[in-house]
Amino acid sequence: MTSLDALVVGAGPAGIGTGLALDAVDDLYFGIMERGRIGQTFLDWPEEQTFLTPSFTGNGFGATDLNAVHFETSPAFGLGVDYPTGSQYASYLRGVVGHFSLPILDGAEVTSVTRIDDGFRVESPRGPVTTRSLVWAGGEFSDPRPPKIAGAAFSDPAGSPAAREPRSGRVVVIGGYESGIDIACHHVLAGASVTVVDGSTPWDAGRGSDPSFRLAPRSRIRLKEALATGRLALEAANATAIKRDGSGWAVGLSNGTKLRADSRPIAATGYGPGLGPVAHLFAERPDGWPELDDDDQSTIAPGLFLAGPAMRHGGLKFCFVYKFRQRFAHVARVIGERAGKDTSKLEAWRDAGMLTDDLSCCGVECAC
Ligand SMILES: Cc1cc2nc3c(=O)[nH]c(=O)nc-3n(C[C@H](O)[C@H](O)[C@H](O)COP(=O)(O)OP(=O)(O)OC[C@H]3O[C@@H](n4cnc5c(N)ncnc54)[C@H](O)[C@@H]3O)c2cc1C
CATH class of the missing domain: 3.50.50.60 (FAD/NAD(P)-binding domain)
Structure with missing residues (x-):
C-alpha cells in the first residue's frame, strides 16, 4: 500500500x-x-x-x-x-x-x-x-443546492445541461447572483422573456466592493444589455413554492404574487x-x-x-x-x-x- x-x-x-x-x-x-x-x-x-x-x-x-x-x-x-x-x-x-x-x-x-x-x-x-x-x-x-421550498424538484439546477436548452415563452430563474444572471442573460439573448426572483437583490450596486457579494463588472454589462431588450425583469422577492399549473408551472413569491413559467423554473440557488x-x-x-x-x-x-x-x-x-x-x-x-x-x-x-x-x-x- x-x-x-x-x-x-x-x-x-x-x-x-x-x-x-x-x-x-x-x-x-x-x-x-x-x-x-x-x-x-x-x-x-x-x-x-x-x-x-x-x-x-x-x-x-x-x-x-x-x-x-x-x-x-x-x-x-x-x-x-x-x-x-x-x-x-x-x-x-x-x-x-x-x-x-x-x-x-x-x-x-x-x-x-x-x-x-x-x-x-x-x-x-x-x-x-x-x-x-x-x-x-x-x-x-x-453539489448544487436546490431552493428550500415546496416543489423544488420541479426546478432545473442552473449548472445542468437542461437549464441551457432553448426555452420559449416565459422563463423564471430563482436566484439573482452570478449563475442566475448568467443563465437569465443566456435565455434573454435567445429570445425568451425571463424573470429573475431574489429577495436579497444581488443585482443592486450598493453591496460593497467584494465580488463575493456583488455582481462582477462583466455580469453587470451583460445584465444592462439584457434589460435593454425589455425581456428581462428583476423581482425583489423570494420564491416560496413551485407547482404544476396546467401545461406550465406557477412560482409563488414572498410578496404574495405568482409568476407563470412555460418551462421548468431554473434554480440558481448556489x-x-x-x-x-x-x-x-x-x-x-x-x-x-x-x-x-x-x-x-x-x-x-x-x-x-x-x-x-x-x-x-x-x-x-x-x-x-x-x-x-x-x-x-x-x-x-x-x-x-x-x-x-x-x-x-x-x-x-x-x-x-x-x-x-x-x-x-x-x-x-x-x-x-
Ligand atoms: C458557473 C461558475 C462560474 C465561475 N466563474 C469563476 C470565475 O470567473 N473566476 C473564479 O475565480 N472562479 C469562478 N468560479 C468558481 C470556480 O468554480 C472555482 O473557483 C473553481 O472551480 C474551484 O476550484 P476547485 O479546484 O476547488 O474545484 P473544481 O474546479 O471543481 O475541481 C475539483 C476537482 O475535484 C474532483 N473531484 C471531486 N470529487 C472527487 C473525488 N471523490 N475523488 C477524486 N476527485 C474528485 C473533480 O472531478 C474536479 O476535477 C465559478 C464557478 C462556477 C460554478
Whole structure:
C-alpha cells in the first residue's frame, strides 16, 4: 500500500495550486488524485460559459494574473484570451501540471476516507493509500443546492445541461447572483422573456466592493444589455413554492404574487461545500459551511485540510481563484512542518504576493 506525507484530492485549480505549493517543500512525498481528468469541472462547463474574473499578464510587476494558480504562470499569456472558457482554462491547468511535472493520478475517484493512527486511509478503484495529511479540493460544482421550498424538484439546477436548452415563452430563474444572471442573460439573448426572483437583490450596486457579494463588472454589462431588450425583469422577492399549473408551472413569491413559467423554473440557488467522502470529518458552522481552524484544517480531524471555494473564515468567502490561492502556501507550510521538512522555499510565494497568513487584512472596502 502506498504511504504518503500528503495527498490532495481533486485536480482543479485548488488541488493543482496546493500541489504546486507542496512541491516547494523539500523532500515531501505527495500526490494528487482526480476522479476524472485534470480540470474536469471546467471541461464540464457549458461551451459558451467564460470566466468572470479577467486574466492579464501583470505578473512581472507583482500583480499575478487573477486566474493563475502559480506566480510564474498566466492563463492570459498561455491562452491569449482575457476571459477563458472552461475548456481553455482546463488546457491552462494541463499546461501547468506538465511544466511543473506534478504527480497526478487521474481516473481515481476517492470513495471513502477513514482516520487511522497517524493520518488517513483513502480508498479508490486504484487501491488504498495512506497519508499523514490530506487536502480536500473536490470543489463544489457537483453539489448544487436546490431552493428550500415546496416543489423544488420541479426546478432545473442552473449548472445542468437542461437549464441551457432553448426555452420559449416565459422563463423564471430563482436566484439573482452570478449563475442566475448568467443563465437569465443566456435565455434573454435567445429570445425568451425571463424573470429573475431574489429577495436579497444581488443585482443592486450598493453591496460593497467584494465580488463575493456583488455582481462582477462583466455580469453587470451583460445584465444592462439584457434589460435593454425589455425581456428581462428583476423581482425583489423570494420564491416560496413551485407547482404544476396546467401545461406550465406557477412560482409563488414572498410578496404574495405568482409568476407563470412555460418551462421548468431554473434554480440558481448556489452550491454546497461538496465534501463527498470527507463530509463526516468536518464539523459544521451554524451557516452549514465546514468549520475550519486558522490553518484551514478540520476542527475534528487534525491533518485534514480544505482548499477551494468552500472555505469560510468568519464572514470571508473564498469563492474565486484569486482568493483561495492565497492559502496554498500556508497549508503546504503547515503540512511540511508536520512532516519535519524544510519549507523555506515557500517564502517565494509570499514575495510574489501569493501567501496570506493573516486574514484580518482581507475585508477592506474600496474607497471609490
Ligand atoms: C458557473 C461558475 C462560474 C465561475 N466563474 C469563476 C470565475 O470567473 N473566476 C473564479 O475565480 N472562479 C469562478 N468560479 C468558481 C470556480 O468554480 C472555482 O473557483 C473553481 O472551480 C474551484 O476550484 P476547485 O479546484 O476547488 O474545484 P473544481 O474546479 O471543481 O475541481 C475539483 C476537482 O475535484 C474532483 N473531484 C471531486 N470529487 C472527487 C473525488 N471523490 N475523488 C477524486 N476527485 C474528485 C473533480 O472531478 C474536479 O476535477 C465559478 C464557478 C462556477 C460554478
